[in-house]
Amino acid sequence: xxxxxxxxxxxxxxxxxxxxxxxxxxxxxxxxxxxxxxxxxxxxxxxxxxxxxxxxxxxxxxxxxxxxxxxxxxxxxxxxxxxxxxxxxxxxxxxxxxxxxxxxxxxxxxxxxxxxxxxxxxxxxxxxxxxxxxxxxxxxxxxxxxxxxxxxxxxxxxxxxxxxxxxxxxxxxxxxxxxxxxxxxxxxxxxxxxxxxxxxxxxxxxxxxxxxxxxxxxxxxxxxxxxxxxxxxxxxxxxxxxxxxxxxxxxxxxxxxxxxxxxxxxxxxxxxxxxxxxxxxxxxxxxxxxxxxxxxxxxxxxxxxxxxxxxxxxxxxxxxxxxxxxxxxxxxxxxxxxxxxxxxxxxxxxxxxxxxxxxxxxxxxxxxxxxxxxxxxxxxxxxxxxxxxxxxxxxxxxxxxxxxxxxxxxxxxxxxxxxxxxxxxxxxxxxxxxxxxxxxxxxxxxxxxxxxxxxxxxxxxx
Amino acid sequence: xxxxxxxxxxxxxxxxxxxxxxxxxxxxxxxxxxxxxxxxxxxxxxxxxxxxxxxxxxxxxxxxxxxxxxxxxxxxxxxxxxxxxxxxxxxxxxxxxxxxxxxxxxxxxxxxxxxxxxxxxxxxxxxxxxxxxxxxxxxxxxxxxxxxxxxxxxxxxxxxxxxxxxxxxxxxxxxxxxxxxxxxxxxxxxxxxxxxxxxxxxxxxxxxxxxxxxxxxxxxxxxxxxxxxxxxxxxxxxxxxxxxxxxxxxxxxxxxxxxxxxxxxxxxxxxxxxxxxxxxxxxxxxxxxxxxxxxxxxxxxxxxxxxxxxxxxxxxxxxxxxxxxxxxxxxxxxxxxxxxxxxxxxxxxxxxxxxxxxxxxxxxxxxxxxxxxxxxxxxxxxxxxxxxxxxxxxxxxxxxxxxxxxxxxxxxxxxxxxxxxxxxxxxxxxxxxxxxxxxxxxxxxxxxxxxxxxxxxxxxxx
Numbered sequence: 001x002x003x004x005x006x007x008x009x010x011x012x013x014x015x016x017x018x019x020x021x022x023x024x025x026x027x028x029x030x031x032x033x034x035x036x037x038x039x040x041x042x043x044x045x046x047x048x049x050x051x052x053x054x055x056x057x058x059x060x061x062x063x064x065x066x067x068x069x070x071x072x073x074x075x076x077x078x079x080x081x082x083x084x085x086x087x088x089x090x091x092x093x094x095x096x097x098x099x100x101x102x103x104x105x106x107x108x109x110x111x112x113x114x115x116x117x118x119x120x121x122x123x124x125x126x127x128x129x130x131x132x133x134x135x136x137x138x139x140x141x142x143x144x145x146x147x148x149x150x151x152x153x154x155x156x157x158x159x160x161x162x163x164x165x166x167x168x169x170x171x172x173x174x175x176x177x178x179x180x181x182x183x184x185x186x187x188x189x190x191x192x193x194x195x196x197x198x199x200x201x202x203x204x205x206x207x208x209x210x211x212x213x214x215x216x217x218x219x220x221x222x223x224x225x226x227x228x229x230x231x232x233x234x235x236x237x238x239x240x241x242x243x244x245x246x247x248x249x250x251x252x253x254x255x256x257x258x259x260x261x262x263x264x265x266x267x268x269x270x271x272x273x274x275x276x277x278x279x280x281x282x283x284x285x286x287x288x289x290x291x292x293x294x295x296x297x298x299x300x301x302x303x304x305x306x307x308x309x310x311x312x313x314x315x316x317x318x319x320x321x322x323x324x325x326x327x328x329x330x331x332x333x334x335x336x337x338x339x340x341x342x343x344x345x346x347x348x349x350x351x352x353x354x355x356x357x358x359x360x361x362x363x364x365x366x367x368x369x370x371x372x373x374x375x376x377x378x379x380x381x382x383x384x385x386x387x388x389x390x391x392x393x394x395x396x397x398x399x400x401x402x403x404x405x406x407x408x409x410x411x412x413x414x415x416x417x418x419x420x421x422x423x424x425x426x427x428x429x430x431x432x433x434x435x436x437x438x439x440x441x442x443x444x445x446x447x448x449x450x451x452x453x454x455x456x457x458x459x460x461x462x
Numbered sequence: 463x464x465x466x467x468x469x470x471x472x473x474x475x476x477x478x479x480x481x482x483x484x485x486x487x488x489x490x491x492x493x494x495x496x497x498x499x500x501x502x503x504x505x506x507x508x509x510x511x512x513x514x515x516x517x518x519x520x521x522x523x524x525x526x527x528x529x530x531x532x533x534x535x536x537x538x539x540x541x542x543x544x545x546x547x548x549x550x551x552x553x554x555x556x557x558x559x560x561x562x563x564x565x566x567x568x569x570x571x572x573x574x575x576x577x578x579x580x581x582x583x584x585x586x587x588x589x590x591x592x593x594x595x596x597x598x599x600x601x602x603x604x605x606x607x608x609x610x611x612x613x614x615x616x617x618x619x620x621x622x623x624x625x626x627x628x629x630x631x632x633x634x635x636x637x638x639x640x641x642x643x644x645x646x647x648x649x650x651x652x653x654x655x656x657x658x659x660x661x662x663x664x665x666x667x668x669x670x671x672x673x674x675x676x677x678x679x680x681x682x683x684x685x686x687x688x689x690x691x692x693x694x695x696x697x698x699x700x701x702x703x704x705x706x707x708x709x710x711x712x713x714x715x716x717x718x719x720x721x722x723x724x725x726x727x728x729x730x731x732x733x734x735x736x737x738x739x740x741x742x743x744x745x746x747x748x749x750x751x752x753x754x755x756x757x758x759x760x761x762x763x764x765x766x767x768x769x770x771x772x773x774x775x776x777x778x779x780x781x782x783x784x785x786x787x788x789x790x791x792x793x794x795x796x797x798x799x800x801x802x803x804x805x806x807x808x809x810x811x812x813x814x815x816x817x818x819x820x821x822x823x824x825x826x827x828x829x830x831x832x833x834x835x836x837x838x839x840x841x842x843x844x845x846x847x848x849x850x851x852x853x854x855x856x857x858x859x860x861x862x863x864x865x866x867x868x869x870x871x872x873x874x875x876x877x878x879x880x881x882x883x884x885x886x887x888x889x890x891x892x893x894x895x896x897x898x899x900x901x902x903x904x905x906x907x908x909x910x911x912x913x914x915x916x917x918x919x920x921x922x923x924x
Contacts, residue, residue, distance in 0.1 A: 033621040159495035357879045388850045419900045438881045
């Protein structure tokens with residue numbers, strides 16, 4: 001009798017589980033259909049990129065993006081839409097940069113100031129160049145660095161499909177370079193762009209940092225092809241001089257905002273799922289893949305669930321962070337406020353890796369939880385929707401920053417296809433035309449599906 | 463003693479297996495590095511698309527592609543490079559098509575003749591239009607079809623990530639349409655293009671077929687946007703007439719060729735692995751994704767292994783099939799010859815789904831073999847190279863045709879990302895610029911890796 005009863009109970013539980021899986025599969029079908037047919041991420045991205053354009057934190061365009069984003073959110077049935085004040089330092093590029101190898105015939109070099117770079121002054125800098133692959137190679141030059149331009153010419157590891165890993169291999173030298181070179185008496189820092197193509201003649205900007213107490217020097221990214229040309233010029237004439245001019249500068253602190261919208265949970269309104277990406281961009285291109293797709297995509301993921309009549313169990317909070325690119329002030333502020341309020345943020349989803357075909361999510365969680373997700377959720381995505389990558393990994397930059405205060409929050413980092421991202425990242429090429437509607441809306445559907453599953457089964461993640 | 467001995471043997475076998483996995487992983491690393499750094503598929507594709515251009519079977523350009531492909535193969539250490547004669551019917555589009563809704567103000571429609579279509583004659587056809595979603599809807603019109611243009615306006619199922627499946631849902635009506643409409647007395651067949659975007663104003667051509675004994679009628683593809691415009695015009699005025707003009711025609715049989723190269727196996731030279739894709743294209747665009755990437759990609763996959771000093775166990779035979787698009791004559795010929803020689807073709811790999819980021823392979827094999835591949839090979843690709851789709855499925859068109867004679871051959875159909883393929887397929891948009899180098903060479907590496915594994919472990923597949 002006991003055995004029969006147990007069998008009955010087990011059978012009922014099993015049947016419930018199968019029913020839940022069927023319901024989830026049906027919901028995902030609805031989400032994909034809604035997103036492909038009626039998604040608005042692509043149209044919203046068009047407005048953001050073409051009408052507003054690039055929007056570096058602190059600029060008028062960044063504030064335009066804030067105001068417009070808030071109005072977009074207010075059109076949807078959120079329970080609350082508000083701005084969160086963020087103080088941040090505004091950096092301005094100033095006039096276009098100029099660079100060339102000095103000689104009878106000037107050899108032009110394509111450069112872009114790195115974010116935070118000081119200017120050369122209107123007369124520019126003309127100096128000899130020390131080329132190294134690694135900053136650590138500077139040691140052997142000793143005092144010879146003084147008065148020179150240091151040119152770090154480390155090529156990209158093209159063998160990696162995971163271009164994010166290749167980026168990580170080289171990006172440390174972008175951050176550390178200016179301070180290390182200044183310490184040795186160098187007069188400027190020239191850094192080979194973090195581009196996945198050696199045939200790329202666009203310079204790629206990006207953040208760097210200065211260290212208090214060390215003189216700031218101009219820090220500039222040089223395109224991959226220009227780096228190769230410069231290297232050849234230096235082989236032909238090691239005494240060749242390079243002229244550099246930029247007049248970027250820090251302009252002091254300004255007030256800006258995170259844009260936040262809340263969709264109140266019907267069962268556990270005090271438990272929060274944070275989802276979003278950064279609304280600022282670099283001041284070149286249109287900030288399409290970085291990160292127009294991430295903001296317009298996460299907003300559209302929520303809108304997709306709303307249009308399907310979904311009622312979340314937990315509060316879903318959409319956050320457009322300000323200034324991921326040049327100081328992460330928005331994310332720091334979000335974390336401080338959430339910590340001060342002792343909020344219960346049970347999960348986070350971030351999109352900041354482009355709007356290419358969706359491949360999956362990196363997950364910041366224990367190995368056991370990741371295995372559970374692989375077993376329970378991956379089958380819902382894999383064959384039908386071509387989303388199959390659910391691996392333990394790092395959260396996005398913004399989630400990672402505020403997540404320092406919330407070590408138990410399970411975090412999902414959306415991973416679109418990585419092949420093309422670093423061809424256009426932080427360049428004038430990052431424009432609306434580089435985004436494909438089907439790929440973008442497929443990503444919206446993947447994110448909406450994940451958000452649905454997290455909301456439905458959050459208790460299983462903890 | 464027995465137990466100890468068994469443990470020892472098992473341990474040795476296990477250690478051998480682990481060693482083999484390590485060797486395979488090392489080989490795949492080398493393949494990817496070689497392909498990304500030194501691959502030539504992209505440069506070869508540039509020549510094929512820009513210097514030769516589109517190349518419909520039977521045309522001079524198709525023969526130019528044959529001669530040039532042979533010369534490419536002859537530069538590599540193949541043991542044998544040769545042409546295989548293929549007789550095929552040559553179809554020529556003639557002058558550009560013209561179409562509009564007749565009225566005070568002509569409303570232009572973007573059309574392309576479907577492959578094999580007869581012409582309207584120089585005066586064109588002007589007739590009323592019957593619009594249906596399905597050919598089977600024609601039944602209810604009875605004799606009213608006589609003298610009319612039949613317009614099949616079935617929209618694309620945008621909810622499917624697997625765009626190939628969406629294509630399959632609608633392509634049958636492209637094939638069957640002309641004969642079914644002619645049988646009912648219709649004077650022309652107008653078919654909504656197989657495009658994955660409803661916002662696409664490019665017509666997509668493609669094959670169709672006529673049935674002996676039924677009068678041929680002109681068969682034309684109309685762009686998605688033009689189809690929508692025409693549908694609206696017919697709603698406004700059901701008696702509206704459409705003018706159509708095309709002067710395409712069959713031009714008789716011509717001699718053409720498959721291009722074949724053999725790399726002789728060192729252990730089992732009589733056992734053959736066939737790999738390749740079709741070298742012909744439609745006569746619009748440049749045949750870049752369809753199928754410049756498939757031919758240049760499979761050639762480069764073999765070249766990659768050659769450059770790494772690999773020696774195949776089995777004979778690897780590269781085949782560039784002629785006329786996949788408009789008659790599959792090349793594949794039929796390949797199969798007839800292989801059958802007549804009683805060849806042992808143990809495996810086939812085909813690439814004919816574009817050069818987008820590689821996702822995996824559809825496999826024509828028993829469920830057990832597919833499971834074995836998922837267990838043994840998928841882990842080599844999945845995390846590191848983002849290739850994870852190894853599912854039971856259909857072979858490519860060419861392998862499928864000749865494979866009818868070789869039911870036991872295990873067949874792999876390369877699957878790149880499907881999101882964008884049917885935006886450009888069979889249109890003027892299928893040009894070199896639509897291909898990304900990293901995505902293409904990533905696919906080359908995936909194909910070379912699979913080829914290596916098939917050659918190394920072919921015995922496990924049978």
